[in-house]
Amino acid sequence: MARTNHHSWRAYDPGSFGNSMKFVIPTGRLFYTSLRFLDSIGILIQPEDRKLIFNYNDFTVISVKPDDVPYFVGLGGLGICGLDTVMEINRNLLMLKRLDCSRYRLSVISSMEYDLEDLDGKTVATRHARITREFFNKLGINIKILKLHGALEVAPLTGVADAIVDIIDTGNTIKKNGLIEIKKIMDINPWVISNKRFFYENEDEIKLLLKGGFQVGYI
Ligand SMILES: Nc1ncnc2c1ncn2[C@@H]1O[C@H](COP(=O)(O)OP(=O)(O)OP(=O)(O)O)[C@@H](O)[C@H]1O
């Protein structure tokens, strides 16, 4: 297929490996983790301030906001993304390889020593509305969800919400703000993910690229 501009998804043929394979990585905390992983499989990217698209041999590496990685990978190619983001945004992707280099957890957090049942009828603020709804639904606990985009810790401290569902890494943020982890919902590792069609059309090459020995699974 003729390829006029390999930066454009329109010109991208997910069925053909090799000639400019897309690898979508997140900006933010996982950016350098992603570059280290790419380095380990032979894709050497030199980061540059404000630069979002990088080329290395047959690869085009594209950095987008973490929440947009599943969308771009859904169009074709491979990517790196936190498990929570895949579950929140697009579950129709393949989880190829778990990267054990770093780990977060997603937890229910509040300023009070609530039991989960105490949150029945209360408001929970989160960026992870889908995961939060499913978690409380499974327990038969009715909550109102307030969708916020960051600095969630402010919500229980100002009375805007009774609890939050948010990421904990070192625990410094909740400690600094006098908040308590009530219950862990899930551990979050970064994963190498793939568009399904792209994977099955290029399975051997991708396995070789990722050095094999990994499980292909659905969530
Ligand atoms: N150490 C980690 N382990 C696992 N997943 C991570 C880790 N760091 C970040 N993530 C993933 O990245 C997502 C967004 O994290 P981050 O805090 O980097 O976003 P952001 O602040 O919106 O990014 P940006 O700085 O570009 O605005 C998380 O929801 C999680 O999926």
Ligand SMILES: O=P(O)(O)OC[C@H]1O[C@H](OP(=O)(O)OP(=O)(O)O)[C@H](O)[C@@H]1O
């Ligand atoms: O346990 P810690 O190591 O303190 O990390 C947890 C904090 O990190 C994330 O926010 P981030 O820094 O991405 O900023 P945000 O609030 O704008 O999302 C998360 O939402 C917590 O606020």
